[in-house]
Amino acid sequence: MSQKEKLSRFKRMLGGIGKRVYNWRETKESMNFLSYMYESIIWEYADIFDGDYEKAMDTLIELIRPMTEEVTTKLLLEVKVMGVAFKSLLSPNLSDIPYIIQTSLYAVYGGWSKKMYKKPVVVPAEFSSENVPTVIVQFTSCPFCCNTVIPAEKFGKHRYGRLHVLTIEQITQAVEDYVGNDYHVVGREVKCFHNGDDIGEIRLWLYPRDQLDLMESNEYLKKIK
Amino acid sequence: MTEETKEEIEMRVLEDIQYILNYKPVAVGAKSAEFFSKMKIIKPIAVNSYPNIYSDLVQRFERNEASRRLKRLGLREAKFLYATNPNLFKKPQKFIEIFQEVAESHLSSKLVFKDRVKEDESKKLKSFTIEVHNCFFCSEVAVFEGIDIPYCIPNCGVYENMYNIKSLYSEGLEPRLIRIDAVRSAEYDGDTCEYHVVVLE
Numbered sequence: 001m002s003q004k005e006k007l008s009r010f011k012r013m014l015g016g017i018g019k020r021v022y023n024w025r026e027t028k029e030s031m032n033f034l035s036y037m038y039e040s041i042i043w044e045y046a047d048i049f050d051g052d053y054e055k056a057m058d059t060l061i062e063l064i065r066p067m068t069e070e071v072t073t074k075l076l077l078e079v080k081v082m083g084v085a086f087k088s089l090l091s092p093n094l095s096d097i098p099y100i101i102q103t104s105l106y107a108v109y110g111g112w113s114k115k116m117y118k119k120p121v122v123v124p125a126e127f128s129s130e131n132v133p134t135v136i137v138q139f140t141s142c143p144f145c146c147n148t149v150i151p152a153e154k155f156g157k158h159r160y161g162r163l164h165v166l167t168i169e170q171i172t173q174a175v176e177d178y179v180g181n182d183y184h185v186v187g188r189e190v191k192c193f194h195n196g197d198d199i200g201e202i203r204l205w206l207y208p209r210d211q212l213d214l215m216e217s218n219e220y221l222k223k224i225k
Numbered sequence: 226m227t228e229e230t231k232e233e234i235e236m237r238v239l240e241d242i243q244y245i246l247n248y249k250p251v252a253v254g255a256k257s258a259e260f261f262s263k264m265k266i267i268k269p270i271a272v273n274s275y276p277n278i279y280s281d282l283v284q285r286f287e288r289n290e291a292s293r294r295l296k297r298l299g300l301r302e303a304k305f306l307y308a309t310n311p312n313l314f315k316k317p318q319k320f321i322e323i324f325q326e327v328a329e330s331h332l333s334s335k336l337v338f339k340d341r342v343k344e345d346e347s348k349k350l351k352s353f354t355i356e357v358h359n360c361f362f363c364s365e366v367a368v369f370e371g372i373d374i375p376y377c378i379p380n381c382g383v384y385e386n387m388y389n390i391k392s393l394y395s396e397g398l399e400p401r402l403i404r405i406d407a408v409r410s411a412e413y414d415g416d417t418c419e420y421h422v423v424v425l426e
Contacts, residue, residue: 029268029333031264031265031266032261032262032306033306034271037298037379039301041274044294063277064274067274068273071269110265143255143258144255146260147257147308148251149248149251163274197254
């Protein structure tokens with residue numbers, strides 16, 4: 001595990017207050033409605049591509065990724081709560097990633113983040129079968145896929161909750177870029193209720209930019225787009 | 226936009242009712258929409274996927290077809306909402322309540338109903354205007370310049386189908402069917418969107 005400076009207790013406490021104030025003051029929308037919109041957009045693009053859901057998802061990811069990058073970066077780097085910028089609560093130490101992800105998820109979903117997500121876990125590179133630091137985010141329910149009627153097989157190598165993964169992937173990428181860790185973050189939903197798993201699980205692999213060739217040996221990346 | 230005929234709307238709504246009655250989610254372990262009914266997400270994240278979808282559909286299709294597809298996004302959302310909330314689907318509601326319920330509970334918007342036009346003799350409602358405050362899609366988004374398709378067309382679809390599905394299912398509501406078209410979308414902070422509602426008789 002990295003020996004870089006860890007977040008102090010005081011900063012963690014500030015983050016704890018900041019996430020609550022930010023979520024409280026921000027305009028919010030119904031999560032169900034977002035999930036209906038997501039499902040409807042998938043139907044629309046599947047229609048455009050003559051029922052090819054995998055191609056529809058390829059296109060949607062390319063369309064949604066830039067905005068997700070922009071919004072999550074803005075959220076982390078520009079938002080200030082009571083004069084304290086979120087970015088001042090970021091740390092280059094990988095052991096702080098679970099705290100940063102949890103704080104970000106709370107800022108986005110409020111108290112529901114605690115009902116849905118288990119505490120993220122960081123697996124150091126030496127213990128990871130992909131040989132790079134790995135973050136595991138598990139969730140016990142999923143507001144994205146709970147409403148869909150599209151069979152999982154239709155998505156080919158995609159998983160239904162790609163939008164969900166993109167948000168967490170981009171939050172982590174923005175953090176790593178800001179703190180100066182030269183990682184390329186790649187996320188996949190390796191377990192999904194939609195595919196019959198009894199828990200949801202997102203894995204984020206932090207590839208050092210000078211070792212991107214390690215991605216070729218990642219079995220998950222071969223199976224899941 | 227090429228207008229759907231009354232018969233086409235009726236056929237589509239009846240198909241939607243069939244979808245709702247036969248609805249079976251496939252990701253059973255993920256819990257249900259009822260479980261997440263009180264869950265909220267901050268708006269910047271909720272709407273971040275839409276601007277590029279809007280601009281892609283507008284570039285991919287000619288104006289009428291793009292408008293039709295954008296509105297269809299909302300028509301489906303209403304169908305999904307009823308399918309996953311059977312209590313709301315069966316709940317008896319009056320004309321205006323149907324719009325207000327979806328606006329307040331799901332879209333965090335406020336609606337003002339105005340410019341009601343009635344038939345001279347029978348005094349039956351012919352049309353009216355909905356003014357939308359704090360539109361789900363528009364209130365935090367930079368305006369797309371040079372595109373004359375209202376940005377929040379999907380919302381029209383939501384309101385139209387929320388009403389029409391309930392009307393045809395409960396068979397007691399007056400008017401029986403409506404069509405909603407977006408007249409304009411909000412262009413700056415504090416601005417409002419405007420939809421025109423036509424009664425189809």
